[in-house]
Amino acid sequence: MIDEVHDPGDDPRGRVMEQRISLVTLGVADVARARAFYERLGWRGQEVEETVFFQAGGLALVLWGRDKLAADAGVPDGSGFGGMTLAQNVRSRGEVDDLLAVAADAGAEVTRPARETFYGGYAGCFADPDGHVWEIAWNPGFPLADDGSLTVPDFGRGADEVEAGNTPE
Numbered sequence: 001m002i003d004e005v006h007d008p009g010d011d012p013r014g015r016v017m018e019q020r021i022s023l024v025t026l027g028v029a030d031v032a033r034a035r036a037f038y039e040r041l042g043w044r045g046q047e048v049e050e051t052v053f054f055q056a057g058g059l060a061l062v063l064w065g066r067d068k069l070a071a072d073a074g075v076p077d078g079s080g081f082g083g084m085t086l087a088q089n090v091r092s093r094g095e096v097d098d099l100l101a102v103a104a105d106a107g108a109e110v111t112r113p114a115r116e117t118f119y120g121g122y123a124g125c126f127a128d129p130d131g132h133v134w135e136i137a138w139n140p141g142f143p144l145a146d147d148g149s150l151t152v153p154d155f156g157r158g159a160d161e162v163e164a165g166n167t168p169e
Contacts, residue, residue: 015102020088021059022142022150025135027066027083034063048155058149073125073133074112080131087135089142089150093122099136100124108134 028034035045035052038061045054045063052063070077073085090096096114103126104110111133114124123137142150 015098017088017099017102018148020148021086022089022137022144022148023060023062023087023135024056025062025064025069025085025087027069027077027085028063029066031063031065038063046152046155053152053155055152058145058147060150060152072112073135075127075133081133082131085125085133085135087137089137089139089144091138091144093138096122096124096136096138100126103128103134103136 026034031047031050031052035047038045038052038054043054043061045052047053050065050068054061054063064072066083067077069083069085070081073081075081077083088099090099093114100110100114108126108128110124110126112123112125114122114136117123117137117139119139119141121137121139121141123135123139125133125135127133141153143153144150
């Protein structure tokens with residue numbers, strides 16, 4: 001039997017979350033080891049502030065220290081945290097607050113209320129009923145296309161530096 005599908009247009013407040021993913025962040029024990037693995041697969045990434053970004057079609061795969069990811073998501077490492085977050089980047093700060101409210105209304109637990117970020121953006125996190133963590137973020141440095149796809153920006157280093165693995169200290 002097929003359950004009735006909720007039409008987002010039925011929300012009287014007009015607030016809905018677009019059906020897309022901007023980033024998948026993997027919490028890893030060793031960022032350098034994980035980067036080397038993906039580069040051996042033929043992927044090319046950029047590292048900035050101990051975080052590696054790989055363009056993957058219209059979204060990005062991100063490698064970040066597992067402990068840092070758990071702390072940023074507002075959840076304890078272990079105790080069910082799978083070491084991965086999904087993210088949806090949005091077009092404005094206000095959308096972050098709106099979507100966190102939509103998620104809470106839908107039954108999510110807000111694990112980190114929206115706040116200013118170290119990269120000049122604004123973001124918050126929620127966990128769905130099964131504990132999967134989503135970050136909702138406005139990041140002025142990550143442009144979104146009209147269809148919502150994300151393009152990882154050039155972080156200002158030459159390709160030879162990126163391929164050589166030179167990273168800022």
